[in-house]
Amino acid sequence: xxxxxxxxxxxxxxxxRVWQFLCSVKLAVIxxxxxxxxxxxxxxxxxxxxxxxxxxxYGEGLTKFFIATQLTxxxxxxxxxxxxxxxxxxLGSCTVKRWRNTVLQIGFILTHVSIILIMxxxxxxxxxxxxxxxxxxxxxxxxxxxxxxxxxxxxxxFEIHLDDFIIxxxxxxxxxxxxxxxxxxxxxxxxxxxxxxxxKDSNYSVTVKDFYPDAEYSQKPINISSDPVNPAIYVxxxxxxxxxxxxxxxxxxxxxxxxxDHNMRVEYFWVDNDRDFEKLTTxxxxxxxxxxxxxxxxxxxxxDIPIEVGTVFEVEGTEYKVEIKEFALDYMNRTKPLQEQExxxxxxxxxxxxxxxxxxxxxxxxYPDYWDQAHQTKYKDIRVTCxxxxxxxxxxxxxxxxxxxxxxxVIAYIEGGELKKIVNWEVGKRSEVGGxxxxxxxxxxxxSYSVENEVxxxxxxxxxxxLRIEIxxxxxxxxxWILGQTPAKWYPDNNFALLYEKFGMEIKDxxxxxxxxxxxxxxxxxxxxxxxxxxxxxxxxxxxxxxxEGGLYSGLQVAKNPGIIVVYTGFIILCVGVVFIFYVKPFxxxxxxxxxx
Amino acid sequence: MDFMLNITFYAFIFGVIAYVIxxxxxxxxxxxxxxxxxxxxxxxxxxxxxMRWFEAGHAPMSDKFESFVFFAWSIALVYIIMELVTxxxxxxxxxxxxxxxxxQCALSALFLYFAINTDSTIKELPPALQSNWLVxxxxxxxxxxxxxxxxxxxxxxxxxxxxxxxxxxxxxVMSKDNSNLGKDMTFDKLAYISVSIGFPFLTIGxxxxxxxxxxxxxxxxxxxxxxxxxxxxxxIYLTYxxxxxxxxxxxxxxxxxxxxxxxxxxxAFPTVIFTFMGLHxxxxxxxxxxxxxx
Numbered sequence: 001x002x003x004x005x006x007x008x009x010x011x012x013x014x015x016x017r018v019w020q021f022l023c024s025v026k027l028a029v030i031x032x033x034x035x036x037x038x039x040x041x042x043x044x045x046x047x048x049x050x051x052x053x054x055x056x057x058y059g060e061g062l063t064k065f066f067i068a069t070q071l072t073x074x075x076x077x078x079x080x081x082x083x084x085x086x087x088x089x090x091l092g093s094c095t096v097k098r099w100r101n102t103v104l105q106i107g108f109i110l111t112h113v114s115i116i117l118i119m120x121x122x123x124x125x126x127x128x129x130x131x132x133x134x135x136x137x138x139x140x141x142x143x144x145x146x147x148x149x150x151x152x153x154x155x156x157x158f159e160i161h162l163d164d165f166i167i168x169x170x171x172x173x174x175x176x177x178x179x180x181x182x183x184x185x186x187x188x189x190x191x192x193x194x195x196x197x198x199x200k201d202s203n204y205s206v207t208v209k210d211f212y213p214d215a216e217y218s219q220k221p222i223n224i225s226s227d228p229v230n231p232a233i234y235v236x237x238x239x240x241x242x243x244x245x246x247x248x249x250x251x252x253x254x255x256x257x258x259x260x261d262h263n264m265r266v267e268y269f270w271v272d273n274d275r276d277f278e279k280l281t282t283x284x285x286x287x288x289x290x291x292x293x294x295x296x297x298x299x300x301x302x303x304d305i306p307i308e309v310g311t312v313f314e315v316e317g318t319e320y321k322v323e324i325k326e327f328a329l330d331y332m333n334r335t336k337p338l339q340e341q342e343x344x345x346x347x348x349x350x351x352x353x354x355x356x357x358x359x360x361x362x363x364x365x366x367y368p369d370y371w372d373q374a375h376q377t378k379y380k381d382i383r384v385t386c387x388x389x390x391x392x393x394x395x396x397x398x399x400x401x402x403x404x405x406x407x408x409x410v411i412a413y414i415e416g417g418e419l420k421k422i423v424n425w426e427v428g429k430r431s432e433v434g435g436x437x438x439x440x441x442x443x444x445x446x447x448s449y450s451v452e453n454e455v456x457x458x459x460x461x462x463x464x465x466x467l468r469i470e471i472x473x474x475x476x477x478x479x480x481w482i483l484g485q486t487p488a489k490w491y492p493d494n495n496f497a498l499l500y501e502k503f504g505m506e507i508k509d510x511x512x513x514x515x516x517x518x519x520x521x522x523x524x525x526x527x528x529x530x531x532x533x534x535x536x537x538x539x540x541x542x543x544x545x546x547x548x549e550g551g552l553y554s555g556l557q558v559a560k561n562p563g564i565i566v567v568y569t570g571f572i573i574l575c576v577g578v579v580f581i582f583y584v585k586p587f588x589x590x591x592x593x594x595x596x597x
Numbered sequence: 598m599d600f601m602l603n604i605t606f607y608a609f610i611f612g613v614i615a616y617v618i619x620x621x622x623x624x625x626x627x628x629x630x631x632x633x634x635x636x637x638x639x640x641x642x643x644x645x646x647x648m649r650w651f652e653a654g655h656a657p658m659s660d661k662f663e664s665f666v667f668f669a670w671s672i673a674l675v676y677i678i679m680e681l682v683t684x685x686x687x688x689x690x691x692x693x694x695x696x697x698x699x700x701q702c703a704l705s706a707l708f709l710y711f712a713i714n715t716d717s718t719i720k721e722l723p724p725a726l727q728s729n730w731l732v733x734x735x736x737x738x739x740x741x742x743x744x745x746x747x748x749x750x751x752x753x754x755x756x757x758x759x760x761x762x763x764x765x766x767x768x769x770v771m772s773k774d775n776s777n778l779g780k781d782m783t784f785d786k787l788a789y790i791s792v793s794i795g796f797p798f799l800t801i802g803x804x805x806x807x808x809x810x811x812x813x814x815x816x817x818x819x820x821x822x823x824x825x826x827x828x829x830x831x832x833i834y835l836t837y838x839x840x841x842x843x844x845x846x847x848x849x850x851x852x853x854x855x856x857x858x859x860x861x862x863x864x865a866f867p868t869v870i871f872t873f874m875g876l877h878x879x880x881x882x883x884x885x886x887x888x889x890x891x
Contacts, residue, residue, distance in 0.1 A: 025842045036832040038677070043822045043881050075820045122818070131816070170721045188716045190599075504720045509727065530724035531813050542815040543724075567744040567817060571804045578797040 023093035031087045038083065042074040084119060091116050107585055110577030117570030124563030130154065131560075133544065135553045136162040141517070145558040157518070158537065163525075164513035165554045167546065173504045174465050174484045178206060179497045191467060204496045214459040215466035215483060221248065225448035229272040232449035233401065237262075238430070238439040249401070250449065258342070258393060262438055265393045268401045277404040281412055281422060290392055292324060292348055292363075293385035307348055307386070320382065321353040329388075331364065339394055346388040354379055398434055399423065401442065411440075455481040467500060510546050512554040537558040538562070599717075601645055606709040608638035609669070612702035620695045622852070628695070635702055639673040642705070642880050646670050653719045655727075658735040661874070665712035668739055668873075669705040675743035676701040679794075683866040693787060700750035725886070730809035737802035742869055744795025745834070749866035752859035755784035759856060785855035788862055789841075796834055801826050814886065820867060822879055823887035826872040833865045 045066065046057065052073060054063040070077035083262045095112040099105070132154060134145040141161040144153050169594060176189045189197050189206060196207040221232075230253075236246040237259060244262075251253050251270035258265050271277045296301040298318060305324075312323045315472030325395035326349040328334035346365040352356050359378035361388040362371050372383070398414040413421040413433050425431050430441045455466050466483045475492045482489045488497040509529055516524040516536045526534045531544040538560050561567075645666050649657035657663040680694050704840040806827065811817040818824060837858060844854045876882055 025839055026846070029839050029843060030835055032832050032836050036829050036836075037827045039825045039832070042820065043879050046880050046884075047820075121717050169831065173721070175718050188718055190718070230753050237867040274815075503718070508721065531728040531730075531809075533812065533815070540815065544814065559815040561817075564811075564817070568808070571808065575797075575804060576799050578800045582797050 001338070019093065019097075022090060023097040023570075024090075025094070027090050028087075028094065029442055031083060031090060035087070038074055038080055045071055047075070048073050069483060080244060087114055088119050092132070104585055104588060107430075107581030110573050110580065111171070112577075114570040114573035114577055117573065118567050119570075121563035121566030121568075121570060124566060127563045128562045129560055130539075130558070132558045133556060134160075135547075135555050136160060136512070137553045138162055138165045145556075158523075159517040160541065161515040161517055162512055162554055163515055165546065165551060166511045166574060167551045168508040168510070169506055170504070170508045171462050172484075172502055172506070174462075174470075174500055175503050176206075176208075176467065176482075177499045177501065178204070179488070179499065180204065181495045200495075202496070204471060204473040204491065206498065207472070208467055209470055209479070212455065212457040212466045214457065214463040215455050215481075216464065217311060217453045217483070218456045219451040220452055220454040221444075221446065222452045223446035223448055224450045226450055228270060228405070229448040230270070230446075230450065231403065232446045233268055233403075233442045235268070235401070236441045236443050237266070238441070240314070246443070248449070251403075256391070257394075258395060262397075263339070263395045264397045264399060264438065265395045266399045266401065266440070268403075270403045272405055274404065277402065277408065280400060280402050282408060282419065288389050288392070290311075290327070290346065290348070290365075290386065290388040292350065293383075293387055294322065295383040295385070296381055297383070298381050304387075315382075320379065321506050323351045323353070325349045325351055325360070331362070343388065344390065346386060348386040349385075350384055352382060352384075381470060387444035400441065402447075455483065465500070469498060471496065471498065510543060510551075510554070512543055512556070514541065515534035539559050582589055599713075599828070601641065601648070602709065602713055602717075605638060605641040605645055605669075606706055606713060607704035608634070608641050609673070609702045609709060612638050613699050613706065615802055616695060616699035616702060623695075631695070631698060632684075633678070635673060635698060638702070638705070639670070639677055642666070642670040642673055642709075655722050655733045656735070658731065658739075659722055659726050662712050662715040663719045664735070664873075665708045665715060668742065669708040669712070671736075671739035671743040672701055672705045672708070672746055675740060675749060675794075679747065679791075687806070693784070693888075696754055697747060697750045697784075697787070700753070701747065704746055725813045728809060728813065730805055730812070734802060734805040734809055737798045737805060741772055741795040741798030742873065744791050744798065745866055745869055748795065748862050751784045751788035751791060752862035755788065755855065755859045756863070758784065783855075785859055788859065792834055792837060792862070796838065799831055799834060819886075821887055822876055822881050822885045823872070826868070826876060830861035830865070830869050830872055832841065833861070833868060837861050837865065847852055 042118075046053075049072065051063060051067065054066060058066065065563050066072045070079060070560070074293065091112050095109060095116075100108065106215070113206055116454050130147070131149040134142050136142050139162070141159045142156075143159045144155045146152065147154055173450035174191075176191055178187045178197070178199050179185070180187075180199060180209075183201060184202065187197075187199055189208075191208055191211060193208050193211050196205055198205045199388050231251040232248050232385075234246065234248050235257070236243050238244060245257070245259055247257065249257060249266070249267055249268035255269065256265055256267045264390060269276075269280055271280065290307045292303075292305045292307050294305070294315065295301070296315070296318065301317065303315070305311065305313065307324055307327050309324055309327055312321065314321050327338070327347075328333065329338060329343045329346050331345040331347040333341050334347070347362050349360065349362045351360050353359075356378045360382055361375075361377060363384040364370055365386040365388045368385050369513040372380075380434065396416045399413075400412040400414065401409075403409050409425050411423050411425050411431055411433070412419060413423075421433075423431050425442055427442055427445050430439050432439050453470075458464075464484050467487070468481050469477070471478045471489075471491050473493065473496055478491060482498055483498045484500050485502060487497040490497045511527050511529040513527045514525065514534050516534070518537075524534070525538055528534045528541060528543045530543050533540045535541075540559050540561070542559065544557040545553065547553045547555075553559055600677040600792045610633070615627075615634040619627040639847040646657055649663060649666065653659075653663070663737075674692075676698060680698065683694055806824070807817040809821065809823070810821075839857060840861070844857070845851075849857065876885065876887070
């Protein structure tokens with residue numbers, strides 16, 4: 001009898017000791033601290049990598065230790081779950097033990113119960129919840145999603161149609177950044193016209209002098225000297241009254257213009273001696289025609305035949321017969337009449353007939369070996385070339401604008417290969433050519449033509465903005481334009497630069513117009529966006545990503561959280577609880593103390 | 598804006614000086630002058646926040662610059678509310694909050710200094726931040742951080758006093774003034790009060806963050822480094838709040854207990870600051886949805 005009592009008492013003591021331990025604050029504090037340490041570890045050790053990645057990062061030994069202790073995935077490890085379970089048990093027993101039906105205890109009960117509730121809710125979600133994602137293409141639908149982690153297909157009882165996917169963008173934004181090289185410092189500057197910024201810890205200052213919301217470079221012709229370094233004229237050609245063509249001609253560059261409408265070629269010459277001037281104003285040399293070159297290196301045969309479509313000839317000493325089939329000045333536009341083609345890519349086509357049949361080839365004046373390299377040719381020993389002289393023209397009428405060291409200025413009109421008329425010209429004055437009613441005017445003459453990059457305003461909406469900036473520094477003042485997304489503008493000492501760059505979010509929002517179809521019927525439509533999901537049948541569809549390439553599909557996150565009500569209840573109770581403990585209880589206590597007094 | 602920012606910064610520096618003078622002279626006049634200076638700085642800071650709100654077109658708490666300015670504002674606001682309460686309602690002894698005021702002003706100035714050195718260009722809100730939860734979540738957190746910063750300052754002062762007076766704190770500090778002004782509160786108690794003011798906000802901040810994450814990303818808890826560190830902060834202050842319950846049952850001497858609690862606060866607040874602005878230094882930062890840039 002007495003023995004039994006003793007055993008029972010001891011049992012009771014042991015039980016009570018366990019119970020005491022379970023509901024002690026000490027255990028709570030220990031668990032909380034261990035949780036905190038686990039959390040810290042979980043952010044210091046990169047989680048969920050492959051064993052190889054761990055070895056590369058932390059070495060063989062540590063990796064083994066991490067894997068053995070599940071430190072590679074702390075938040076899904078057994079010991080972490082056990083820890084949370086302990087916490088729940090501790091909280092539960094603690095709450096039971098200290099439960100008093102008094103007003104002052106409300107906060108204590110609410111907060112402790114709420115945390116148990118939150119953890120129960122999380123557990124329900126973990127066990128019964130579903131989580132995954134799916135990409136839907138615009139105009140299509142899905143009836144499944146892929147689970148997170150292992151991408152298993154999970155069927156849905158309904159279809160989600162993506163009727164429209166919208167990406168909204170912000171207007172582009174630019175910022176001005178000042179960079180000092182020897183300090184390696186970057187300072188963003190607010191763009192305000194008229195404002196001067198002294199760059200910190202340096203001798204530079206920047207003044208924003210002008211702003212164009214949308215600008216572009218345009219080349220403005222300028223004359224840089226009165227010496228004839230690069231003589232150029234601006235010629236305008238008139239039909240009856242209106243200008244039919246106008247442009248610059250350069251004595252030392254592109255000095256001609258073909259006017260197919262009037263069967264006219266305009267040329268510009270600047271000569272520095274009287275002999276050349278004499279020659280140009282009196283002699284009309286016939287331009288050499290384009291030629292077809294044929295070369296048979298093995299047999300030492302080299303032929304030059306003027307190109308005339310339809311010419312057929314036999315190559316002497318061989319069994320080849322060659323026919324010129326086609327000729328073009330602009331291969332791409334070879335179907336146009338030859339007169340209307342610009343001389344941009346002259347080419348000739350020939351048929352070479354030999355023992356193995358006909359071999360048709362195009363030969364390009366600018367790319368003589370292209371055809372042979374790109375095609376299989378039958379007669380590899382024959383090389384065909386197309387030689388078109390630069391001054392080749394189909395037009396028989398020419399206007400020569402000739403200038404002689406600024407002394408004499410004449411226009412020579414050549415018709416049908418004969419010099420017809422010579423008139424003097426002056427800048428700004430119209431001159432009639434021949435009796436054709438065709439007039440031209442040399443509007444400008446620059447002895448030393450050059451171009452200046454000029455920034456011009458394109459529009460008033462921000463697109464590609466430009467700033468006129470004045471930089472003052474140790475090497476004086478520099479005044480220039482700086483355009484968005486162009487390379488940094490360096491100050492002459494190469495120690496200071498300004499960069500005008502695009503920044504910030506380009507994507508404002510992305511939205512999916514979703515439609516839920518259940519049993520063939522549309523039951524719900526909603527346009528979802530980040531922070532505004534669609535809910536149906538216990539599932540929630542979140543806007544999470546999109547096709548970064550073309551915005552063709554929408555990335556949806558799919559979640560089913562049956563425990564969320566419990567979790568949110570816990571959240572609300574926890575909030576009420578803490579506010580009660582720290583904001584209500586102290587006042588209640590003071591009141592009751594005053595009453596006691 | 599830059600000019601206003603600098604002025605506000607100097608106003609807080611001026612506040613530091615004012616509170617130090619108050620601490621030295623301990624006269625009623627200096628008490629109100631110091632409070633006045635800090636209130637002035639708060640008004641300037643409020644203007645900054647409102648100007649930014651107007652300019653940016655969204656609540657000014659989305660990027661580094663905005664949160665620095667807003668944090669400086671919350672620190673000043675919470676301290677001033679606390680001081681007003683101690684003057685007019687709770688009537689804590691006048692020797693108490695003074696030196697903490699100097700530290701809070703310094704803290705506000707520090708964050709404004711960070712703001713001055715941060716890119717202040719207005720950025721567009723990424724889709725995830727375009728939510729009403731932004732304001733609720735962030736304000737809760739900053740109010741809580743501000744209150745917790747007071748506990749940090751109080752813990753520092755407590756430890757300094759302990760070091761200087763070797764445990765005779767209360768006597769030394771009390772002997773200096775006429776104790777009929779109000780009830781005496783030692784700095785460790787002040788620290789506890791500040792934590793209890795800040796902790797509910799910390800909790801609500803954590804919960805609103807979780808609810809927001811659910812709406813934006815579909816999970817209320819995703820073990821994201823920012824989430825984990827917010828939890829760590831919460832757990833540390835939770836420990837601090839539970840410790841007084843068990844310390845009497847341990848062998849730790851009664852006089853050492855407040856030192857231990859103060860040391861915990863000394864560690865806790867830097868972890869809060871780490872959560873706020875240091876997480877990009879973590880090796881796991883790349884996996885976070887919260888950390889946009891350094």
